[in-house]
Amino acid sequence: MSTPNDIPNRPGRRLRLWRHFQLVPLLGWLAGLLAAVSAEQFVGLELAHLVELPRIPVLFGFENALKRPEMIPGTVLYILAIYLAPTLLVGRVLQTPANRLAGVLARNWPAVSIGLHLALLYAVLHLWSDVNDYRLIVVKITLIAVMVTLSLNVINGYMGEFSCSHPGFMALGAYAGSVVTIALFTNSSLFGKALLPAAIGPYLFPLALLAGGCVAAVGALVVAIPSFRTRGDYLAIISLAFTFIVKSLIENVEVVGGPRGMSGQPDWSTLPVVFACAVICVGVINNFVRSIYGKALNAVRDNEMAAEAMTVNTQHTKMVAFLFSAFWAGVAGVLFAHVLRYVNPGTFGLQQLAEVLAMVYFGGLNSVYGSIVGAVSINMLSEMLRPLEIWKWIFIPLLLILVMIFRPTGLISFKEFDPFRLIQPKDASNAKRRS
Amino acid sequence: MSVFLQNLINALQWGSFYALIAIGYSMVYSILMLFNFAHGDVFMTGAYIGFGVATALIALSAAGIIALPSWLILVLTILFSMVLTACLGMFIERVGYRPLRDAPRASAAITGLMIGIILETGNLILLGAQRVKFPALIQPVTYDLGGVFVTNQKIMIVVVSLSLALGLHQFIRHTKWGMAMRAMAFDYVVVPLMGVPINKIAAMTFALGSGLAAAAGILFGMAYPVLDPYMGIMFGWKAFVAAILGGRGSILGATLAGFILGFIEIFVAMVFPSTLRDFIAYSIILLILVFRPYGLFGEPYSVRLRL
Numbered sequence: 233m234s235t236p237n238d239i240p241n242r243p244g245r246r247l248r249l250w251r252h253f254q255l256v257p258l259l260g261w262l263a264g265l266l267a268a269v270s271a272e273q274f275v276g277l278e279l280a281h282l283v284e285l286p287r288i289p290v291l292f293g294f295e296n297a298l299k300r301p302e303m304i305p306g307t308v309l310y311i312l313a314i315y316l317a318p319t320l321l322v323g324r325v326l327q328t329p330a331n332r333l334a335g336v337l338a339r340n341w342p343a344v345s346i347g348l349h350l351a352l353l354y355a356v357l358h359l360w361s362d363v364n365d366y367r368l369i370v371v372k373i374t375l376i377a378v379m380v381t382l383s384l385n386v387i388n389g390y391m392g393e394f395s396c397s398h399p400g401f402m403a404l405g406a407y408a409g410s411v412v413t414i415a416l417f418t419n420s421s422l423f424g425k426a427l428l429p430a431a432i433g434p435y436l437f438p439l440a441l442l443a444g445g446c447v448a449a450v451g452a453l454v455v456a457i458p459s460f461r462t463r464g465d466y467l468a469i470i471s472l473a474f475t476f477i478v479k480s481l482i483e484n485v486e487v488v489g490g491p492r493g494m495s496g497q498p499d500w501s502t503l504p505v506v507f508a509c510a511v512i513c514v515g516v517i518n519n520f521v522r523s524i525y526g527k528a529l530n531a532v533r534d535n536e537m538a539a540e541a542m543t544v545n546t547q548h549t550k551m552v553a554f555l556f557s558a559f560w561a562g563v564a565g566v567l568f569a570h571v572l573r574y575v576n577p578g579t580f581g582l583q584q585l586a587e588v589l590a591m592v593y594f595g596g597l598n599s600v601y602g603s604i605v606g607a608v609s610i611n612m613l614s615e616m617l618r619p620l621e622i623w624k625w626i627f628i629p630l631l632l633i634l635v636m637i638f639r640p641t642g643l644i645s646f647k648e649f650d651p652f653r654l655i656q657p658k659d660a661s662n663a664k665r666r667s
Numbered sequence: 668m669s670v671f672l673q674n675l676i677n678a679l680q681w682g683s684f685y686a687l688i689a690i691g692y693s694m695v696y697s698i699l700m701l702f703n704f705a706h707g708d709v710f711m712t713g714a715y716i717g718f719g720v721a722t723a724l725i726a727l728s729a730a731g732i733i734a735l736p737s738w739l740i741l742v743l744t745i746l747f748s749m750v751l752t753a754c755l756g757m758f759i760e761r762v763g764y765r766p767l768r769d770a771p772r773a774s775a776a777i778t779g780l781m782i783g784i785i786l787e788t789g790n791l792i793l794l795g796a797q798r799v800k801f802p803a804l805i806q807p808v809t810y811d812l813g814g815v816f817v818t819n820q821k822i823m824i825v826v827v828s829l830s831l832a833l834g835l836h837q838f839i840r841h842t843k844w845g846m847a848m849r850a851m852a853f854d855y856v857v858v859p860l861m862g863v864p865i866n867k868i869a870a871m872t873f874a875l876g877s878g879l880a881a882a883a884g885i886l887f888g889m890a891y892p893v894l895d896p897y898m899g900i901m902f903g904w905k906a907f908v909a910a911i912l913g914g915r916g917s918i919l920g921a922t923l924a925g926f927i928l929g930f931i932e933i934f935v936a937m938v939f940p941s942t943l944r945d946f947i948a949y950s951i952i953l954l955i956l957v958f959r960p961y962g963l964f965g966e967p968y969s970v971r972l973r974l
Contacts (some may be wrong), residue, residue, distance in 0.1 A: 458956065458957050461960045462956065465702070466956055466960055469907075469908055469952075472904065472907075473949040474953070476946075477945070477949045480945035480949070484943055484946065589776075589777060590781070597773075625787075630781075630785065632777060633782070636770070636778045637778075640767060640770030640774040
């Protein structure tokens, strides 16, 4: 292991301080974050009282600081002491062992290494959201948003269509999944007594997820088949009409509650379930877009005729892309319904559409990183800026317009996401090669 | 039969709102090849501007500062609000679309959506959440034509919107500016090289479209005198559907498709329960697009398609 001084460091391009942390691998950062959230568990409240905050700041203190400016110094101190200092310190201290461990694992058992990273990430999220219920909801909704954004990116980013049908897919999934769980496992006024004991419900919840995904995928046929003949704006209209039709259809089916919606879903969208689904979704979609199907999607986007000439079966490609994307949107819909434990057709309207589109285009087209960044940042921003009340809806759109003007394809677009590169250890030679 | 005629008149009125808004979408599309998704909210803003102008004029004339007959108030309201909203349209073009002219089209669509949200929220901040009531600008008179009831308002709405659409058509056909617009729609790349000022043409297109949207907003306010900040969303998207259905970039097509959409919605509500209106209306549109994928009056794909 070499000292950090060996690293070539162009002045002005990086903060001088950052030099000391350049060699910390992802494993080290996760350990540091874990230390930070555990510190919050144990001494968070005491520290909050010490810096004259009434309680632990929920989302990094924005909700206090925006409403009561006198709390700003306390909040800044809290964030420095609880989040920043332990993360940096532990990350730096564990640099050498973490690098060694990551190196051994990445060389011999890469799957184990990925599992370890995910376990650490889950532990961080679990401890962080353990502090109060609001955080838990925010984390779950954010993970679901990542799934929806990613699945929309398959169509809008990788295939280059402007699809407006995702609220419709989500609605189909949410209702199908809710019908399965409510009819089978709960005593409800809509479907009568439970058909199966509720105790085995959580184990059969994946079946509800599958059912939701499959119903959404079948619904996607309505959009996929016209897409053989139409492109661009006409497909946008067809998908938009699909969203209207689904919403209107659900409003007219009294069995699922009509416009009043449906409530009483069992509380099975726990954090582990949502986290597992999000991880599987990111993994599967990432493999999909890096496979030959993903390349075919890009070929269809860039020039459909040329793709057809180069033996890409465009109809098959479009069909697979729509069904695949709708499946994940449907799964996300089931999870969404079971997080809120209430759905109504109004949830899946134009508002939802604008939000999902904003996340995709903010984060970046044709990029898994971009979708994750877009979903997390838009969701977190809209929760953290809640105290601004109505002004929030001036601020976020302005931000998006600026992003569109200066980076028209989004923040992180056209970037490949390779989990096996993320888990590599960092040593000086590695850093040199990259810079 | 009289029910049918009555609904026909309602459909004409309802369709004229869609037509006026869809023309704005279609014009912007034919020049710049992008859809101005803020257009529905420009319609909403136009209605509110009309409300402000009408209230001010009525107050002025009630205070006796300037005595205006009621028909003059109506005309002035429409004219002033069209001009003000046209300025808003040009501003939107300058801020939101001009920097993005060479960007992917979807980025401009996102900017449009976001400008729409800003307009809605700005309206909420300025005027608060309560709905406002549009002042009655003309005394309602109802004519009974053999069981069919027609108000002078409905006649006026249809006449005004048709004459605005016709006026625009004449403007585009017979003036130098209109010729520049048609040239720009024909070839977006070469025509600017011939000395046609693209920025001025684009700004003018937005101004014309927004002016028509403002007229639609005022007419809507007269027919359904309760305004709320979110009324533009649904209208905007539906008029977008009409613009596509008519064939993109075709003004005649957009006008007709606006009326067709109005007819479909009204007559579906007449025959079926009204909760099924959207379902059936959009299923019909989906079917139309499956069989005529480039709209009713559009041309099939050509080299003009710029992605």
